[in-house]
Amino acid sequence: MRIRCPYCGERDVQEFTYLGDASKVRPEGSDANTGAMIDYVYVRDNPAGPHREFWYHSAGCHAWLVVVRDTRTHAIEEAEPARDVALRRRKGEAA
Amino acid sequence: MMNYSVFGLVAHALRGNKHWMPVWREAEPKAAYDIVIVGGGGHGLATAYYLAKEHGLTNVAVVEKGYLGSGNVGRNTTIVRSNYLLPGNIPFYEWSMKLWEGLEQDINYNAMVSQRGVLNLYHSDAQRDAFARRGNAMRLHGVDAELLDREQVRAMAPFLDFANGRFPVQGGLLQRRGGTVRHDAVAWGYARAADARGVDLLQNCEVTGIRTEQGRVRGVETARGFIRANKVGLAVAGNTSRLAAMAGLRLPIESHVLQAFVTEGVKPLIDTVVTFGAGHFYVSQSDKGGLVFGGDIDGYNSYAQRGNLPVIEDVMESAMAIWPGLGRLRVLRHWGGVMDMSMDGSPIIDGTPIEGLYLNAGWCYGGFKATPASGWCFAHTIARGEPHPFSAAYRLDRFATGHLIDEKGVGAQPNLH
Numbered sequence: 001m002r003i004r005c006p007y008c009g010e011r012d013v014q015e016f017t018y019l020g021d022a023s024k025v026r027p028e029g030s031d032a033n034t035g036a037m038i039d040y041v042y043v044r045d046n047p048a049g050p051h052r053e054f055w056y057h058s059a060g061c062h063a064w065l066v067v068v069r070d071t072r073t074h075a076i077e078e079a080e081p082a083r084d085v086a087l088r089r090r091k092g093e094a095a
Numbered sequence: 096m097m098n099y100s101v102f103g104l105v106a107h108a109l110r111g112n113k114h115w116m117p118v119w120r121e122a123e124p125k126a127a128y129d130i131v132i133v134g135g136g137g138h139g140l141a142t143a144y145y146l147a148k149e150h151g152l153t154n155v156a157v158v159e160k161g162y163l164g165s166g167n168v169g170r171n172t173t174i175v176r177s178n179y180l181l182p183g184n185i186p187f188y189e190w191s192m193k194l195w196e197g198l199e200q201d202i203n204y205n206a207m208v209s210q211r212g213v214l215n216l217y218h219s220d221a222q223r224d225a226f227a228r229r230g231n232a233m234r235l236h237g238v239d240a241e242l243l244d245r246e247q248v249r250a251m252a253p254f255l256d257f258a259n260g261r262f263p264v265q266g267g268l269l270q271r272r273g274g275t276v277r278h279d280a281v282a283w284g285y286a287r288a289a290d291a292r293g294v295d296l297l298q299n300c301e302v303t304g305i306r307t308e309q310g311r312v313r314g315v316e317t318a319r320g321f322i323r324a325n326k327v328g329l330a331v332a333g334n335t336s337r338l339a340a341m342a343g344l345r346l347p348i349e350s351h352v353l354q355a356f357v358t359e360g361v362k363p364l365i366d367t368v369v370t371f372g373a374g375h376f377y378v379s380q381s382d383k384g385g386l387v388f389g390g391d392i393d394g395y396n397s398y399a400q401r402g403n404l405p406v407i408e409d410v411m412e413s414a415m416a417i418w419p420g421l422g423r424l425r426v427l428r429h430w431g432g433v434m435d436m437s438m439d440g441s442p443i444i445d446g447t448p449i450e451g452l453y454l455n456a457g458w459c460y461g462g463f464k465a466t467p468a469s470g471w472c473f474a475h476t477i478a479r480g481e482p483h484p485f486s487a488a489y490r491l492d493r494f495a496t497g498h499l500i501d502e503k504g505v506g507a508q509p510n511l512h
Contacts, residue, residue, distance in 0.1 A: 001403045014405045018395045018510060020349070034495075041507050042347040042438045042494040046336035048398040071350070071398045 004079050007061045019054035021045070022066045022082070025089070048072055054082060099203055118283060119290035124297050127323035128156045130477060131315055132330060133302050133338060135159025137168035137278075137463065138455055139330035140285035140296075141470020142477070144202070147292035149471070150478035155294045156324075157286075158317055160301035164282030167332060170432035171463040172355050172377060172389045174368050176213040176273035177238050180229045183488030183500040184441065185236040190485050191468030192238075192272060198467060204284030206276050207382065212367040213273030214243070214251060216417070218262045222372055226268040233270070241269045252369055256419050262373035264417075275368065275379050281466055305342040305452070312342070312451035328453040328477050330469075333433030334398070335456040342449055346456065347438040347494045349509040352397035352431045353389065353460045354406060358424040360384030374413035378421075385427060388414065392434060392460060394510040401431040434460045439493075440512030441500035444472050444486040453477050454491060459512050 001013040021044055027036040048071055055065045064082035069075065097103065097116055107115060130146060132139045135157045146152045159165070175195050177188035199206050217223045223242075230240035244266045249257060257264050290296055297319065304316035305327065314323040331338050339346050361384050370377040378388040390410035393402040407429065414421045437443060437457030442465065447454050455473045458465060472486035482490070488500055505511040 012405075013403060020396075020508070020510070038495045043345050044336070044347065044349050044438075045340075045345060046349050046396065048334075048337055048350070051396050053396065069395075071396045074397065074399055074403070 001074050001076070003055060003065070003067060003076055005057050005060060005063065005065065006079060006081055007063055008057065011057070011060055015057060015059040017056040017058040019056065022052040022054045022085070050077060055079075099205070118287045119296055122156075122295035122297060124156065124300065124317070124319050124322055125295065127314070128295070129154040129324065130326045130328065131155070131322055131324040132157045132328045133315065134166075134330035134332075135163040135282075135286070135296060135298065136166045136330065136332070137164070137281050137285065137466040138332065138458075138469045138473065139328075140164075140282055140289055141466050142328060142330055142455065142473045143294045143470075144285045144289040144292070145470050145474035146478060147289060147294055149474060152478055153293035156297055156322065157289070157294060158297045158300040158302060158315065158322070160299070160318075162298050163286050163296060164279055167432045167434070167462060168282045168466070169279050170355065170430060171278055171460075172379070172387050173275040173278045173381070173463065174213065174273070174377065174379065175208075175276050175464040176270055176368075177464070178213065178215065178229065178233055178240065178268065178270045178273065179502065180232050181500055181502055184502065185233065185238060187468055187472070187485045187489075188465065189236060189238050190471070191465050194467030194471060195276060196272070198281075198284070202284045202288035204280065204287060206280040206284050208276050209274045210272050211274040211379070212269055212271045213370070214248070214367055215268045215370045216248065216255075216372045217265050217267060218373040219265065223265055230268050239270055239272050241271070243267045243269050251367060252365065254364070254420055255369070255417055259416065262371075262416055273368065275381075276463075277382075278463060285470070302338065302341070305338070307342055307449055307452075310448075310450055312449055326451045326453065326477055328455060328473060330455040330473065332435040332456060332458045332462055335435050335454070339447075339454070342447070342452055344447060344449070346491075348457055349396050349436045350398050351392045351395070351434050351436045351510060352399060352402045353392045353434050354402040354410070354429055354431045355387070355389040356407075356410065356426050356429040357381070357385040357387050358421075359427050361386070361424065369417075371413050371417040374409075374416060376410060376413035376417060378414070378418070386421070386424065392436070392510065398433055399431065400433055434458070435462075436509035436512060438507040438509055439499040439501045440503055440505070442469070442489050443491050444469065444476055444489040445482065445491040446476065446480070447491065
């Protein structure tokens with residue numbers, strides 16, 4: 001499995017560290033009620049198919065990436081800096 | 096059903112082995128059952144067997160998308176043990192061990208239960224303390240455990256690298272009653288025993304939908320038509336999230352891939368199960384002579400039943416670190432299985448918010464040893480509508496109430512459990 005880092009190009013998966021589901025957004029302020037926090041911390045869609053997930057380029061540029069990978073084939077469809085995803089979300093655009 | 100015995104074996108041999116009967120019936124799906132179990136693996140078949148035997152419920156079907164035992168029950172490294180630490184886990188896994196000890200007589204099937212011992216090595220003072228604590232917790236619950244020093248380990252497994260400067264073998268925690276069981280035979284044996292009590296085993300019968308009405312389960316849509324049932328039990332580890340989604344449920348589970356390996360067959364080399372404490376590596380020898388071993392999960396969500404090379408390299412490095420002689424052997428086969436990784440590393444045996452829908456899930460990569468007790472407790476939960484005392488801690492709502500059972504203490508990070 002190789003991930004195309006937007007900064008470093010295509011690199012072996014050994015250079016990366018996995019965190020997990022990137023579709024989860026931490027509830028803030030009054031939205032952070034018990035139910036929302038339980039959902040954020042524990043509940044996962046766990047799709048068989050395209051999955052948005054965080055990878056950290058730990059043996060490379062140290063960037064956090066949001067990668068779209070098919071969990072049935074391990075084919076990587078997209079990889080972009082997590083920062084860009086977060087900035088888009090802040091602007092209220094679709095992540 | 097014919098009963099297996101040594102006399103029967105001789106009689107069949109003398110008659111040229113031409114008169115053996117099929118081990119189970121090829122049942123046609125009925126329109127309705129009292130209970131449908133989804134998943135014809137170890138846990139699902141054990142559940143069906145104990146529903147029939149312990150609760151007298153025989154109007155039961157097991158539906159399986161492929162052939163019986165085609166999933167993780169045939170993909171594990173066959174190790175059984177009950178060396179757990181936490182109160183919610185020890186009684187359950189010890190009950191499983193006791194069921195293993197009586198399984199072959201109970202189901203009249205040779206599952207090759209071999210109590211050859213499970214030896215967990217420790218490599219530092221701190222790890223010895225942790226293992227002593229675990230051993231003490233086990234003994235307080237009536238489970239056998241022995242803390243061995245370096246020389247005692249050497250007497251058991253002289254081939255280990257005792258001169259290793261980086262990971263010195265200081266000793267080990269031994270559970271003599273642990274060991275291995277022939278995994279496929281567990282599926283076949285439970286299938287045969289359940290079939291003999293009237294359970295219908297429906298193969299090539301993939302579930303494509305779960306029908307619910309007003310919060311109650313009504314049956315399952317399958318590749319062989321709709322099957323009505325007021326109680327449906329899911330035992331589909333690896334695919335639990337997909338099945339639960341058919342009923343609108345989202346769960347604290349991620350699917351991950353675990354790889355395992357077998358070498359070429361060699362003469363008897365190791366007569367126990369050894370685990371490496373400074374990495375993640377466990378090894379035993381099958382009766383065919385191949386060394387069976389494995390390590391960590393790959394660490395990313397996967398439904399692929401195959402892994403990647405970095406973890407293979409990691410497992411081989413662990414193997415070489417503890418047992419350099421392994422380097423002379425060739426790996427014959429390797430494969431992957433899809434694990435139900437729960438958010439605290441412990442399983443779920445419980446009802447769900449949908450009445451009549453029951454869940455058996457989240458076994459991470461320790462489900463094989465749990466097979467008998469899982470079936471026993473899941474059958475009880477489905478039959479009585481209340482948890483069995485041994486599985487009472489495996490509640491689905493524990494993630495909301497904070498009653499987590501986190502053996503490794505790593506938190507809600509499934510790829511670390």
